[in-house]
Amino acid sequence: MKHLEALILDWAGTVVDHGSVAPTTIFVEAFKAAFDFDITLAQARIPMGMGKWDHIATLGKLPEIESRWQAQFGCSMTNEQIDHIYNTFMPLQKAKVADRAMPIAGVLPVIARLKEQGIKIGSCSGYPRQVMDVLEVAAAEYGYQPDHSVGSDELTAGSRPGPWMALENVNALGIQRVANCVKVDDSAPGIAEGLNAGMWTVGVALSGNAVGLTEQEWAACSNDEQAVLTRQAYQHLYQAGAHFVIDSLADIEPVLMQIEARLARGERP
Incomplete structure:
Protein backbone atom coordinates (compact mmCIF):
# COMPACT_ATOMS: atom_id res chain seq x y z
CA MET A 1 0.00 0.00 0.00
CA VAL A 21 -16.78 -6.68 28.80
CA ALA A 22 -14.19 -5.23 31.19
CA PRO A 23 -15.36 -1.60 31.26
CA THR A 24 -19.12 -2.25 31.30
CA THR A 25 -19.18 -4.67 34.20
CA ILE A 26 -17.01 -2.36 36.29
CA PHE A 27 -19.36 0.60 35.79
CA VAL A 28 -22.16 -1.50 37.25
CA GLU A 29 -19.96 -2.50 40.19
CA ALA A 30 -18.70 1.05 40.79
CA PHE A 31 -22.19 2.59 40.98
CA LYS A 32 -23.21 -0.14 43.41
CA ALA A 33 -20.11 0.13 45.58
CA ALA A 34 -20.03 3.94 45.67
CA PHE A 35 -23.72 4.73 46.26
CA ASP A 36 -25.62 1.43 46.43
CA PHE A 37 -27.21 2.45 43.13
CA ASP A 38 -28.10 -0.09 40.46
CA ILE A 39 -27.56 0.36 36.73
CA THR A 40 -27.83 -2.31 34.06
CA LEU A 41 -25.14 -3.53 31.69
CA ALA A 42 -27.19 -2.18 28.79
CA GLN A 43 -27.25 1.28 30.38
CA ALA A 44 -23.52 1.11 31.14
CA ARG A 45 -22.83 0.50 27.45
CA ILE A 46 -24.69 3.55 26.13
CA PRO A 47 -21.82 6.11 26.40
CA MET A 48 -19.08 3.53 25.74
CA GLY A 49 -16.00 4.95 24.07
CA MET A 50 -15.98 8.19 26.04
CA GLY A 51 -13.40 8.97 28.71
CA LYS A 52 -14.49 7.29 31.93
CA TRP A 53 -15.29 10.44 33.95
CA ASP A 54 -17.36 11.76 31.04
CA HIS A 55 -18.92 8.31 30.70
CA ILE A 56 -20.13 8.42 34.30
CA ALA A 57 -21.42 11.98 33.89
CA THR A 58 -23.32 10.97 30.75
CA LEU A 59 -24.87 8.00 32.54
CA GLY A 60 -26.05 10.36 35.25
CA LYS A 61 -27.93 12.40 32.63
CA LEU A 62 -29.77 9.47 31.07
CA PRO A 63 -33.47 10.07 31.86
CA GLU A 64 -34.02 6.57 33.28
CA ILE A 65 -31.03 6.97 35.60
CA GLU A 66 -31.41 10.67 36.46
CA SER A 67 -35.00 10.26 37.63
CA ARG A 68 -34.07 7.45 40.01
CA TRP A 69 -30.95 9.33 41.15
CA GLN A 70 -33.01 12.40 42.02
CA ALA A 71 -35.52 10.23 43.88
CA GLN A 72 -32.74 8.61 45.90
CA PHE A 73 -30.51 11.63 46.55
CA GLY A 74 -32.76 14.64 46.05
CA CYS A 75 -30.74 16.23 43.24
CA SER A 76 -29.11 15.51 39.90
CA MET A 77 -25.70 13.83 39.99
CA THR A 78 -23.05 16.31 41.15
CA ASN A 79 -19.40 16.54 40.10
CA GLU A 80 -18.40 15.40 43.58
CA GLN A 81 -20.57 12.30 43.21
CA ILE A 82 -19.11 11.66 39.75
CA ASP A 83 -15.62 11.97 41.26
CA HIS A 84 -16.53 9.43 43.95
CA ILE A 85 -17.86 6.91 41.42
CA TYR A 86 -14.78 7.49 39.22
CA ASN A 87 -12.42 6.97 42.15
CA THR A 88 -14.31 3.81 43.05
CA PHE A 89 -14.20 2.67 39.43
CA MET A 90 -10.43 3.05 38.96
CA PRO A 91 -9.05 0.33 41.26
CA LEU A 92 -11.81 -2.05 40.19
CA GLN A 93 -11.00 -1.41 36.53
CA LYS A 94 -7.24 -1.83 37.01
CA ALA A 95 -7.85 -5.16 38.70
CA LYS A 96 -10.17 -6.36 35.93
CA VAL A 97 -8.56 -5.08 32.75
CA ALA A 98 -5.66 -7.55 32.65
CA ASP A 99 -8.15 -10.44 32.76
CA ARG A 100 -9.65 -9.22 29.46
CA ALA A 101 -6.39 -8.41 27.65
CA MET A 102 -6.46 -11.37 25.26
CA PRO A 103 -6.52 -10.22 21.62
Missing part, protein backbone atom coordinates in the same frame (compact mmCIF):
# COMPACT_ATOMS: atom_id res chain seq x y z
CA LYS A 2 1.58 3.26 -1.16
CA HIS A 3 -0.78 5.74 0.48
CA LEU A 4 -2.06 4.35 3.76
CA GLU A 5 0.26 5.31 6.59
CA ALA A 6 -1.41 4.27 9.85
CA LEU A 7 -4.27 2.59 11.63
CA ILE A 8 -5.41 4.20 14.87
CA LEU A 9 -7.00 1.40 16.86
CA ASP A 10 -9.29 1.40 19.85
CA TRP A 11 -8.55 -1.21 22.53
CA ALA A 12 -11.48 -2.98 24.26
CA GLY A 13 -13.84 -4.54 21.73
CA THR A 14 -11.57 -3.70 18.80
CA VAL A 15 -8.22 -5.38 19.49
CA VAL A 16 -8.71 -7.03 22.90
CA ASP A 17 -11.62 -8.01 25.17
CA HIS A 18 -14.18 -9.52 22.82
CA GLY A 19 -17.52 -7.94 23.69
CA SER A 20 -15.91 -5.00 25.51
CA ILE A 104 -9.67 -10.93 19.63
CA ALA A 105 -9.36 -13.99 17.36
CA GLY A 106 -7.55 -13.31 14.09
CA VAL A 107 -6.45 -9.78 14.96
CA LEU A 108 -2.74 -10.26 15.67
CA PRO A 109 -1.88 -11.84 12.28
CA VAL A 110 -3.60 -8.97 10.47
CA ILE A 111 -1.71 -6.37 12.49
CA ALA A 112 1.56 -8.21 11.81
CA ARG A 113 0.92 -8.23 8.06
CA LEU A 114 0.11 -4.53 8.06
CA LYS A 115 3.26 -3.70 9.97
CA GLU A 116 5.28 -5.70 7.43
CA GLN A 117 3.89 -3.35 4.76
CA GLY A 118 5.13 -0.34 6.72
CA ILE A 119 1.77 0.70 8.14
CA LYS A 120 2.09 2.12 11.64
CA ILE A 121 -0.23 1.09 14.45
CA GLY A 122 -1.40 3.83 16.77
CA SER A 123 -3.95 3.38 19.53
CA CYS A 124 -6.18 5.28 21.91
CA SER A 125 -8.85 4.39 24.42
CA GLY A 126 -11.54 5.57 26.76
CA TYR A 127 -9.32 4.13 29.49
CA PRO A 128 -7.20 6.65 31.41
CA ARG A 129 -3.42 6.27 31.52
CA GLN A 130 -3.23 4.37 34.80
CA VAL A 131 -5.51 1.68 33.37
CA MET A 132 -3.65 1.71 30.05
CA ASP A 133 -0.39 1.05 31.88
CA VAL A 134 -1.86 -2.20 33.21
CA LEU A 135 -3.56 -3.17 29.94
CA GLU A 136 -0.52 -2.55 27.75
CA VAL A 137 1.68 -4.84 29.85
CA ALA A 138 -0.95 -7.58 29.85
CA ALA A 139 -1.59 -7.28 26.08
CA ALA A 140 2.14 -7.34 25.33
CA GLU A 141 2.32 -10.76 26.95
CA TYR A 142 -0.06 -11.94 24.22
CA GLY A 143 2.03 -10.24 21.53
CA TYR A 144 0.17 -6.97 20.96
CA GLN A 145 2.33 -3.86 21.09
CA PRO A 146 1.13 -0.83 19.11
CA ASP A 147 3.63 1.77 18.01
CA HIS A 148 1.99 4.41 20.19
CA SER A 149 -0.91 4.70 22.63
CA VAL A 150 -2.85 7.53 24.24
CA GLY A 151 -5.10 7.37 27.30
CA SER A 152 -8.26 9.40 27.69
CA ASP A 153 -6.87 11.67 30.43
CA GLU A 154 -3.53 12.51 28.83
CA LEU A 155 -4.47 15.53 26.72
CA THR A 156 -5.51 18.96 27.97
CA ALA A 157 -8.11 19.39 25.22
CA GLY A 158 -9.99 16.24 26.28
CA SER A 159 -10.95 12.93 24.72
CA ARG A 160 -13.70 11.49 22.53
CA PRO A 161 -15.70 12.46 20.57
CA GLY A 162 -13.09 15.18 19.96
CA PRO A 163 -10.18 14.41 17.58
CA TRP A 164 -7.32 14.96 19.97
CA MET A 165 -6.24 11.42 20.89
CA ALA A 166 -6.28 10.34 17.25
CA LEU A 167 -4.31 13.42 16.23
CA GLU A 168 -1.79 12.89 19.02
CA ASN A 169 -1.05 9.54 17.37
CA VAL A 170 -0.53 11.37 14.06
CA ASN A 171 1.98 13.64 15.75
CA ALA A 172 3.81 10.89 17.63
CA LEU A 173 4.01 8.57 14.61
CA GLY A 174 5.12 11.29 12.19
CA ILE A 175 2.23 10.80 9.77
CA GLN A 176 2.42 12.99 6.65
CA ARG A 177 -1.31 13.25 5.84
CA VAL A 178 -4.20 12.70 8.23
CA ALA A 179 -6.26 11.45 5.28
CA ASN A 180 -3.84 8.52 5.04
CA CYS A 181 -5.00 7.25 8.45
CA VAL A 182 -7.82 4.88 9.33
CA LYS A 183 -9.54 5.07 12.72
CA VAL A 184 -10.99 1.72 13.80
CA ASP A 185 -13.43 1.58 16.72
CA ASP A 186 -16.42 -0.32 18.07
CA SER A 187 -18.21 2.70 19.57
CA ALA A 188 -20.03 5.76 18.24
CA PRO A 189 -17.79 8.24 20.13
CA GLY A 190 -14.76 6.49 18.68
CA ILE A 191 -16.14 6.78 15.15
CA ALA A 192 -16.87 10.48 15.78
CA GLU A 193 -13.29 10.89 16.97
CA GLY A 194 -11.97 9.61 13.66
CA LEU A 195 -14.37 11.73 11.63
CA ASN A 196 -13.51 14.84 13.61
CA ALA A 197 -9.81 14.12 13.01
CA GLY A 198 -10.35 13.87 9.24
CA MET A 199 -9.63 10.15 9.00
CA TRP A 200 -11.31 7.22 7.29
CA THR A 201 -13.39 5.39 9.89
CA VAL A 202 -14.14 1.69 10.18
CA GLY A 203 -16.66 0.39 12.70
CA VAL A 204 -16.19 -3.00 14.31
CA ALA A 205 -19.62 -4.54 14.83
CA LEU A 206 -19.59 -8.06 16.24
CA SER A 207 -16.54 -8.17 18.51
CA GLY A 208 -17.28 -4.94 20.34
CA ASN A 209 -19.70 -2.85 22.29
CA ALA A 210 -22.39 -2.74 19.60
CA VAL A 211 -23.20 -6.40 20.31
CA GLY A 212 -21.57 -6.68 23.72
CA LEU A 213 -21.22 -10.46 23.91
CA THR A 214 -18.21 -12.64 24.66
CA GLU A 215 -17.23 -15.21 22.05
CA GLN A 216 -18.95 -17.90 24.10
CA GLU A 217 -22.15 -15.89 24.47
CA TRP A 218 -22.16 -15.12 20.74
CA ALA A 219 -21.71 -18.78 19.86
CA ALA A 220 -24.65 -19.67 22.10
CA CYS A 221 -27.01 -17.41 20.12
CA SER A 222 -29.23 -18.92 17.45
CA ASN A 223 -28.73 -18.01 13.81
CA ASP A 224 -31.78 -15.75 13.95
CA GLU A 225 -30.51 -14.02 17.07
CA GLN A 226 -27.11 -13.49 15.48
CA ALA A 227 -28.73 -12.05 12.37
CA VAL A 228 -30.73 -9.52 14.39
CA LEU A 229 -27.73 -8.49 16.50
CA THR A 230 -25.56 -8.15 13.38
CA ARG A 231 -28.10 -5.94 11.61
CA GLN A 232 -28.52 -3.72 14.68
CA ALA A 233 -24.75 -3.36 15.19
CA TYR A 234 -24.07 -2.47 11.56
CA GLN A 235 -26.93 0.05 11.57
CA HIS A 236 -25.67 1.65 14.79
CA LEU A 237 -22.14 2.16 13.48
CA TYR A 238 -23.22 3.39 10.06
CA GLN A 239 -25.55 5.85 11.76
CA ALA A 240 -22.56 7.03 13.79
CA GLY A 241 -20.92 7.96 10.47
CA ALA A 242 -18.54 5.07 9.83
CA HIS A 243 -17.32 4.90 6.23
CA PHE A 244 -17.15 1.10 6.50
CA VAL A 245 -18.35 -1.49 9.02
CA ILE A 246 -16.86 -4.97 9.46
CA ASP A 247 -17.51 -7.88 11.81
CA SER A 248 -14.03 -7.80 13.37
CA LEU A 249 -10.66 -6.12 12.94
CA ALA A 250 -9.57 -9.49 11.55
CA ASP A 251 -11.67 -8.65 8.46
CA ILE A 252 -10.19 -5.24 7.71
CA GLU A 253 -7.71 -5.98 4.92
CA PRO A 254 -10.22 -5.89 2.01
CA VAL A 255 -11.55 -2.57 3.33
CA LEU A 256 -8.03 -1.15 3.51
CA MET A 257 -7.53 -2.11 -0.13
CA GLN A 258 -10.66 -0.12 -1.02
CA ILE A 259 -9.40 2.87 0.94
CA GLU A 260 -5.98 2.60 -0.70
CA ALA A 261 -7.63 2.64 -4.13
CA ARG A 262 -9.70 5.69 -3.22
CA LEU A 263 -6.62 7.51 -1.95
CA ALA A 264 -4.83 6.65 -5.19
CA ARG A 265 -7.68 8.39 -7.06
CA GLY A 266 -7.18 11.48 -4.93
CA GLU A 267 -10.21 10.96 -2.69
CA ARG A 268 -10.29 12.07 0.93
CA PRO A 269 -12.46 10.86 3.82
Whole structure:
Protein backbone atom coordinates (compact mmCIF):
# COMPACT_ATOMS: atom_id res chain seq x y z
CA MET A 1 0.00 0.00 0.00
CA LYS A 2 1.58 3.26 -1.16
CA HIS A 3 -0.78 5.74 0.48
CA LEU A 4 -2.06 4.35 3.76
CA GLU A 5 0.26 5.31 6.59
CA ALA A 6 -1.41 4.27 9.85
CA LEU A 7 -4.27 2.59 11.63
CA ILE A 8 -5.41 4.20 14.87
CA LEU A 9 -7.00 1.40 16.86
CA ASP A 10 -9.29 1.40 19.85
CA TRP A 11 -8.55 -1.21 22.53
CA ALA A 12 -11.48 -2.98 24.26
CA GLY A 13 -13.84 -4.54 21.73
CA THR A 14 -11.57 -3.70 18.80
CA VAL A 15 -8.22 -5.38 19.49
CA VAL A 16 -8.71 -7.03 22.90
CA ASP A 17 -11.62 -8.01 25.17
CA HIS A 18 -14.18 -9.52 22.82
CA GLY A 19 -17.52 -7.94 23.69
CA SER A 20 -15.91 -5.00 25.51
CA VAL A 21 -16.78 -6.68 28.80
CA ALA A 22 -14.19 -5.23 31.19
CA PRO A 23 -15.36 -1.60 31.26
CA THR A 24 -19.12 -2.25 31.30
CA THR A 25 -19.18 -4.67 34.20
CA ILE A 26 -17.01 -2.36 36.29
CA PHE A 27 -19.36 0.60 35.79
CA VAL A 28 -22.16 -1.50 37.25
CA GLU A 29 -19.96 -2.50 40.19
CA ALA A 30 -18.70 1.05 40.79
CA PHE A 31 -22.19 2.59 40.98
CA LYS A 32 -23.21 -0.14 43.41
CA ALA A 33 -20.11 0.13 45.58
CA ALA A 34 -20.03 3.94 45.67
CA PHE A 35 -23.72 4.73 46.26
CA ASP A 36 -25.62 1.43 46.43
CA PHE A 37 -27.21 2.45 43.13
CA ASP A 38 -28.10 -0.09 40.46
CA ILE A 39 -27.56 0.36 36.73
CA THR A 40 -27.83 -2.31 34.06
CA LEU A 41 -25.14 -3.53 31.69
CA ALA A 42 -27.19 -2.18 28.79
CA GLN A 43 -27.25 1.28 30.38
CA ALA A 44 -23.52 1.11 31.14
CA ARG A 45 -22.83 0.50 27.45
CA ILE A 46 -24.69 3.55 26.13
CA PRO A 47 -21.82 6.11 26.40
CA MET A 48 -19.08 3.53 25.74
CA GLY A 49 -16.00 4.95 24.07
CA MET A 50 -15.98 8.19 26.04
CA GLY A 51 -13.40 8.97 28.71
CA LYS A 52 -14.49 7.29 31.93
CA TRP A 53 -15.29 10.44 33.95
CA ASP A 54 -17.36 11.76 31.04
CA HIS A 55 -18.92 8.31 30.70
CA ILE A 56 -20.13 8.42 34.30
CA ALA A 57 -21.42 11.98 33.89
CA THR A 58 -23.32 10.97 30.75
CA LEU A 59 -24.87 8.00 32.54
CA GLY A 60 -26.05 10.36 35.25
CA LYS A 61 -27.93 12.40 32.63
CA LEU A 62 -29.77 9.47 31.07
CA PRO A 63 -33.47 10.07 31.86
CA GLU A 64 -34.02 6.57 33.28
CA ILE A 65 -31.03 6.97 35.60
CA GLU A 66 -31.41 10.67 36.46
CA SER A 67 -35.00 10.26 37.63
CA ARG A 68 -34.07 7.45 40.01
CA TRP A 69 -30.95 9.33 41.15
CA GLN A 70 -33.01 12.40 42.02
CA ALA A 71 -35.52 10.23 43.88
CA GLN A 72 -32.74 8.61 45.90
CA PHE A 73 -30.51 11.63 46.55
CA GLY A 74 -32.76 14.64 46.05
CA CYS A 75 -30.74 16.23 43.24
CA SER A 76 -29.11 15.51 39.90
CA MET A 77 -25.70 13.83 39.99
CA THR A 78 -23.05 16.31 41.15
CA ASN A 79 -19.40 16.54 40.10
CA GLU A 80 -18.40 15.40 43.58
CA GLN A 81 -20.57 12.30 43.21
CA ILE A 82 -19.11 11.66 39.75
CA ASP A 83 -15.62 11.97 41.26
CA HIS A 84 -16.53 9.43 43.95
CA ILE A 85 -17.86 6.91 41.42
CA TYR A 86 -14.78 7.49 39.22
CA ASN A 87 -12.42 6.97 42.15
CA THR A 88 -14.31 3.81 43.05
CA PHE A 89 -14.20 2.67 39.43
CA MET A 90 -10.43 3.05 38.96
CA PRO A 91 -9.05 0.33 41.26
CA LEU A 92 -11.81 -2.05 40.19
CA GLN A 93 -11.00 -1.41 36.53
CA LYS A 94 -7.24 -1.83 37.01
CA ALA A 95 -7.85 -5.16 38.70
CA LYS A 96 -10.17 -6.36 35.93
CA VAL A 97 -8.56 -5.08 32.75
CA ALA A 98 -5.66 -7.55 32.65
CA ASP A 99 -8.15 -10.44 32.76
CA ARG A 100 -9.65 -9.22 29.46
CA ALA A 101 -6.39 -8.41 27.65
CA MET A 102 -6.46 -11.37 25.26
CA PRO A 103 -6.52 -10.22 21.62
CA ILE A 104 -9.67 -10.93 19.63
CA ALA A 105 -9.36 -13.99 17.36
CA GLY A 106 -7.55 -13.31 14.09
CA VAL A 107 -6.45 -9.78 14.96
CA LEU A 108 -2.74 -10.26 15.67
CA PRO A 109 -1.88 -11.84 12.28
CA VAL A 110 -3.60 -8.97 10.47
CA ILE A 111 -1.71 -6.37 12.49
CA ALA A 112 1.56 -8.21 11.81
CA ARG A 113 0.92 -8.23 8.06
CA LEU A 114 0.11 -4.53 8.06
CA LYS A 115 3.26 -3.70 9.97
CA GLU A 116 5.28 -5.70 7.43
CA GLN A 117 3.89 -3.35 4.76
CA GLY A 118 5.13 -0.34 6.72
CA ILE A 119 1.77 0.70 8.14
CA LYS A 120 2.09 2.12 11.64
CA ILE A 121 -0.23 1.09 14.45
CA GLY A 122 -1.40 3.83 16.77
CA SER A 123 -3.95 3.38 19.53
CA CYS A 124 -6.18 5.28 21.91
CA SER A 125 -8.85 4.39 24.42
CA GLY A 126 -11.54 5.57 26.76
CA TYR A 127 -9.32 4.13 29.49
CA PRO A 128 -7.20 6.65 31.41
CA ARG A 129 -3.42 6.27 31.52
CA GLN A 130 -3.23 4.37 34.80
CA VAL A 131 -5.51 1.68 33.37
CA MET A 132 -3.65 1.71 30.05
CA ASP A 133 -0.39 1.05 31.88
CA VAL A 134 -1.86 -2.20 33.21
CA LEU A 135 -3.56 -3.17 29.94
CA GLU A 136 -0.52 -2.55 27.75
CA VAL A 137 1.68 -4.84 29.85
CA ALA A 138 -0.95 -7.58 29.85
CA ALA A 139 -1.59 -7.28 26.08
CA ALA A 140 2.14 -7.34 25.33
CA GLU A 141 2.32 -10.76 26.95
CA TYR A 142 -0.06 -11.94 24.22
CA GLY A 143 2.03 -10.24 21.53
CA TYR A 144 0.17 -6.97 20.96
CA GLN A 145 2.33 -3.86 21.09
CA PRO A 146 1.13 -0.83 19.11
CA ASP A 147 3.63 1.77 18.01
CA HIS A 148 1.99 4.41 20.19
CA SER A 149 -0.91 4.70 22.63
CA VAL A 150 -2.85 7.53 24.24
CA GLY A 151 -5.10 7.37 27.30
CA SER A 152 -8.26 9.40 27.69
CA ASP A 153 -6.87 11.67 30.43
CA GLU A 154 -3.53 12.51 28.83
CA LEU A 155 -4.47 15.53 26.72
CA THR A 156 -5.51 18.96 27.97
CA ALA A 157 -8.11 19.39 25.22
CA GLY A 158 -9.99 16.24 26.28
CA SER A 159 -10.95 12.93 24.72
CA ARG A 160 -13.70 11.49 22.53
CA PRO A 161 -15.70 12.46 20.57
CA GLY A 162 -13.09 15.18 19.96
CA PRO A 163 -10.18 14.41 17.58
CA TRP A 164 -7.32 14.96 19.97
CA MET A 165 -6.24 11.42 20.89
CA ALA A 166 -6.28 10.34 17.25
CA LEU A 167 -4.31 13.42 16.23
CA GLU A 168 -1.79 12.89 19.02
CA ASN A 169 -1.05 9.54 17.37
CA VAL A 170 -0.53 11.37 14.06
CA ASN A 171 1.98 13.64 15.75
CA ALA A 172 3.81 10.89 17.63
CA LEU A 173 4.01 8.57 14.61
CA GLY A 174 5.12 11.29 12.19
CA ILE A 175 2.23 10.80 9.77
CA GLN A 176 2.42 12.99 6.65
CA ARG A 177 -1.31 13.25 5.84
CA VAL A 178 -4.20 12.70 8.23
CA ALA A 179 -6.26 11.45 5.28
CA ASN A 180 -3.84 8.52 5.04
CA CYS A 181 -5.00 7.25 8.45
CA VAL A 182 -7.82 4.88 9.33
CA LYS A 183 -9.54 5.07 12.72
CA VAL A 184 -10.99 1.72 13.80
CA ASP A 185 -13.43 1.58 16.72
CA ASP A 186 -16.42 -0.32 18.07
CA SER A 187 -18.21 2.70 19.57
CA ALA A 188 -20.03 5.76 18.24
CA PRO A 189 -17.79 8.24 20.13
CA GLY A 190 -14.76 6.49 18.68
CA ILE A 191 -16.14 6.78 15.15
CA ALA A 192 -16.87 10.48 15.78
CA GLU A 193 -13.29 10.89 16.97
CA GLY A 194 -11.97 9.61 13.66
CA LEU A 195 -14.37 11.73 11.63
CA ASN A 196 -13.51 14.84 13.61
CA ALA A 197 -9.81 14.12 13.01
CA GLY A 198 -10.35 13.87 9.24
CA MET A 199 -9.63 10.15 9.00
CA TRP A 200 -11.31 7.22 7.29
CA THR A 201 -13.39 5.39 9.89
CA VAL A 202 -14.14 1.69 10.18
CA GLY A 203 -16.66 0.39 12.70
CA VAL A 204 -16.19 -3.00 14.31
CA ALA A 205 -19.62 -4.54 14.83
CA LEU A 206 -19.59 -8.06 16.24
CA SER A 207 -16.54 -8.17 18.51
CA GLY A 208 -17.28 -4.94 20.34
CA ASN A 209 -19.70 -2.85 22.29
CA ALA A 210 -22.39 -2.74 19.60
CA VAL A 211 -23.20 -6.40 20.31
CA GLY A 212 -21.57 -6.68 23.72
CA LEU A 213 -21.22 -10.46 23.91
CA THR A 214 -18.21 -12.64 24.66
CA GLU A 215 -17.23 -15.21 22.05
CA GLN A 216 -18.95 -17.90 24.10
CA GLU A 217 -22.15 -15.89 24.47
CA TRP A 218 -22.16 -15.12 20.74
CA ALA A 219 -21.71 -18.78 19.86
CA ALA A 220 -24.65 -19.67 22.10
CA CYS A 221 -27.01 -17.41 20.12
CA SER A 222 -29.23 -18.92 17.45
CA ASN A 223 -28.73 -18.01 13.81
CA ASP A 224 -31.78 -15.75 13.95
CA GLU A 225 -30.51 -14.02 17.07
CA GLN A 226 -27.11 -13.49 15.48
CA ALA A 227 -28.73 -12.05 12.37
CA VAL A 228 -30.73 -9.52 14.39
CA LEU A 229 -27.73 -8.49 16.50
CA THR A 230 -25.56 -8.15 13.38
CA ARG A 231 -28.10 -5.94 11.61
CA GLN A 232 -28.52 -3.72 14.68
CA ALA A 233 -24.75 -3.36 15.19
CA TYR A 234 -24.07 -2.47 11.56
CA GLN A 235 -26.93 0.05 11.57
CA HIS A 236 -25.67 1.65 14.79
CA LEU A 237 -22.14 2.16 13.48
CA TYR A 238 -23.22 3.39 10.06
CA GLN A 239 -25.55 5.85 11.76
CA ALA A 240 -22.56 7.03 13.79
CA GLY A 241 -20.92 7.96 10.47
CA ALA A 242 -18.54 5.07 9.83
CA HIS A 243 -17.32 4.90 6.23
CA PHE A 244 -17.15 1.10 6.50
CA VAL A 245 -18.35 -1.49 9.02
CA ILE A 246 -16.86 -4.97 9.46
CA ASP A 247 -17.51 -7.88 11.81
CA SER A 248 -14.03 -7.80 13.37
CA LEU A 249 -10.66 -6.12 12.94
CA ALA A 250 -9.57 -9.49 11.55
CA ASP A 251 -11.67 -8.65 8.46
CA ILE A 252 -10.19 -5.24 7.71
CA GLU A 253 -7.71 -5.98 4.92
CA PRO A 254 -10.22 -5.89 2.01
CA VAL A 255 -11.55 -2.57 3.33
CA LEU A 256 -8.03 -1.15 3.51
CA MET A 257 -7.53 -2.11 -0.13
CA GLN A 258 -10.66 -0.12 -1.02
CA ILE A 259 -9.40 2.87 0.94
CA GLU A 260 -5.98 2.60 -0.70
CA ALA A 261 -7.63 2.64 -4.13
CA ARG A 262 -9.70 5.69 -3.22
CA LEU A 263 -6.62 7.51 -1.95
CA ALA A 264 -4.83 6.65 -5.19
CA ARG A 265 -7.68 8.39 -7.06
CA GLY A 266 -7.18 11.48 -4.93
CA GLU A 267 -10.21 10.96 -2.69
CA ARG A 268 -10.29 12.07 0.93
CA PRO A 269 -12.46 10.86 3.82
